[in-house]
Every structure is written in C-alpha cells, then in structure tokens.
Amino acid sequence: MSKRPVAVPNVSRAGLTEKGQIMLSISGDQLAADNRVIIDPTGYYPNNSDFDGFAFDEIRISSPNGDEHTLSFNEDGVFLVDGESVVKDKVTVTSPNGTKYNVIVDDDGKLTTEKEVENDNKD
Incomplete structure (x- = not known):
C-alpha cells in the first residue's frame, strides 16, 4: 500500500475547481502528479493511503x-x-420485550438459550 504524502505547511492546498470538485494538492503545484479530486458532486473518492497512520x-x-x-x-x-460485545464465546440476543438471552451451541451443534443474569452491582 502506498503511503500518504507528507503535507507541507503553507504549501499544501485544497481548493474548489470550476466543476464543483474539491481538489487536493500536497506539493502546492497545481500541475503536480500528486493532485487529485477527493470530493465531487457524485461522491467521495478516498485512497487507502489517505488513512495511513490514522488510529x-x-x-x-x-x-x-x-x-x-x-x-x-x-x-x-x-x-x-x-x-x-457482538460476538465472543457466546452470542447474546434481545427479545422484543428487552430480555437478553445467551445463545449456546454444544459440540453436536445443538442450540440452546439461557436468560442472561443481570448484574445490579455496577461498580
């Protein structure tokens, strides 16, 4: 995967084109190869490298x-x-009235449920 280009303070620019597109320029040179459209009226066009290093x-x-x-x-x-938790060693489902049940599968693939015990002692 390519790396995100390094933005240069006071040089890198984002601007609006005549077509209503948002153009991104890392180098500040309007004709540079790193210029690209990131947003236009039809959508947002990110590159994988746009998220490099983000956590x-x-x-x-x-x-x-x-x-x-x-x-x-x-x-x-x-x-x-x-x-x-969505999935861990068990799956929890909620009935229409809000009661939570743990779904358990045994080694033969048989599914059972048990009502989840509520913990009123919240620290």
Missing part, C-alpha cells in the same frame, strides 16, 4: 433513520457495537 478509538455511524451507533474494540480486542 481511531471508535467510529460513529448513523443509520438511515438517524440512530447513531459506535463501533470500537475493548482492551481484549473484542469487537463492540454501542459498547456491547
């Missing part, structure tokens, strides 16, 4: 109906959605 603690996304959700990892590397 995000969490990513927030919005669903089509406006709900916001957070994606992250805990210190053990478990993937979390809204602070809750």
